Amino acid sequence: MTGLILFSAVKVAVLFVADQFKYEYLNRFNKKFISDGFKRLMKDGLVYSDCHHMHVPTYTAVGHATISTGVEPRIHGIYSNYWYSRKEGRMISSVYDKKFGRSPMNLRFPTVGDNLKRIYERSKVISLSLKDRAAILLGGYSADVVLYLDREGRFTTSDYYRKPKWLKEFNRTLKGKDKIFKGNSALFELFKMALKEENIGEDEYPDLVMLSFSSLDLAGHRYGPESKEVERLVLQLDTIISKTLKLLDKEFGKGNYLFVFTSDHGVAPTPKDLGGYFYPNKLKDSLNSIMKKIFKKDSLVLFVSSHLIYLNYDKMEGLDSKMVMDTLKSVMMRLKEVLKVYTSYDLKNMIPKDFVDSLVLNGYFEGSDVDMIYILKPYWLYTYGNVKANHGSPYFYDTHVPLVFYGLWKGRVDSRCSITLVAKKLMEALGIY
Ligand SMILES: [Zn+2]
Incomplete structure (x- = not known):
């Protein structure tokens, strides 16, 4: 050649x-x-x-x-x-x-x-x-x-x-x-x-x-x-x-x-003056206990992995998934560490209003099993107790x-x-x- x-x-x-x-x-x-x-x-x-x-x-x-x-x-x-x-x-x-x-x-x-x-x-x-x-x-x-x-x-x-x-x-x-x-x-x-x-x-x-x-x-x-x-x-x-x-x-x-x-x-x-550590593992348990009080159902949240949330559809009989997600979103928005929460319904029709929306949308893969995404405020770090910085x-x-x-x-x-x-x-x- x-x-x-x-x-x-x-x-x-x-x-x-x-x-x-x-x-x-x-x-x-x-x-x-x-x-x-x-x-x-x-x-x-x-x-x-x-x-x-x-x-x-x-x-x-x-x-x-x-x-x-x-x-x-x-x-x-x-x-x-x-x-x-x-x-x-x-x-x-x-x-x-x-x-x-x-x-x-x-x-x-x-x-x-x-x-x-x-x-x-x-x-x-x-x-x-x-x-x-x-x-x-x-x-x-x-x-x-x-x-x-x-x-x-x-x-x-x-x-x-x-x-x-x-x-x-x-x-x-x-x-x-x-x-x-x-x-x-x-x-x-x-x-x-x-x-x-x-x-x-x-x-x-x-x-x-x-x-x-x-x-x-x-x-x-x-x-x-x-x-x-x-x-x-x-x-x-x-x-x-x-x-x-x-x-x-x-x-x-x-x-x-x-x-x-x-x-x-x-x-x-x-983390020093601003922010701190945030534990996704603990979030799942606390969300499930709050959601149980609202919907009278156990374990509605199946999995939380850093910024991703997956719902437990086996436990959601008789419940509308959008309503569950919207409720979870309003519960999470009350957390002092959380800046924004997006449901998969939000993400499918979203017109970005700021850079956070744009970056979340770029990182959201519609073919995934993800139900919700949440973003922490600046200088808050995800940890499972195993890192100093993230x-x-x-x-x-x-x-x-x-x-x-x-x-x-x-x-x-x-x-x-x-x-x-x-x-x-x-x-x-x-x-x-
Ligand atoms: Zn790394």
Whole structure:
């Protein structure tokens, strides 16, 4: 097939998603950055200073699926990390698959990688992360290699994807299970091996390699975004980016690659003066006892999972579902932590009145089993007692993320932009847009 002229601008596009990297970190740690990591990206790349995830919830699976597809959750269908499935009668993961264990089956829109493989079958698409949902939802249906960590701390894939021959050898080199401080550097080593073993950039078909660095998210939840641990991981990413740019210069040459840096969501500050922690588990019990007094029926609320509420239709004989939802809504609106409550009836006909309505609507997937969505007031964080800080809200601290394209374009854009731009620019660089 040599001699075929392809119209892709680059040989290789490399996308780095740093999980829970809020935009603010670029400013806060600027003085501590080395000269050729983030500083090189900011100086010589195309920087979007006001890029946001425009959906609720601002969670990992949702953010990654939006980055990879360029459409909002109401279209791509990944509307949370986990959700309740009435068919299964339990919570399932966004990448749950009955047949393969894990797969992109719940994703209803092709990723950039899927589009690339549809046009150039021989292009290679690789997606790597510490988290299964990040790797799978970036990669999509037709990715060649999709790897993530298993419970034992080794990289693995699901039966849905091909298992690379070189993986066993790589896993032998892994030292320790410390996901927080060793995870991101292990991922970088995996990236280098994948570039070599999968012959990335070696033929005339453009390739796409995507990495999602999860360690910062784990540290942010455990220690809070103000912590020394978070600082240490941001500075580690600075070094990884510096090494990556040098590697891409050497392997593919300047002008032959596009490097993209962004994040799947930000994080709220650890609660101090404003807000606090909110426990969805306790909400279900208190709502059920109030609803019992009104309707004389037990357990009308089946499930509450962060912002999502599911009703128990088995218990609702003789009751009108809209009336039950409207009653529940007025009960919830009396809670001091709650800003807004939406029933599925509201959402189906809603004309957004403010940014919260818009972000909720973008994140509402009509094909889901969800009956109601509630949004907490600013600086209130969902917790199950297991985190110091969290994300998921429609507020700027959770939505505002870095977005830099390096290698093809230069400049700075200060107007508001949506994270859906990533997929469009990647496809432009790969010559498939
Ligand atoms: Zn998280």
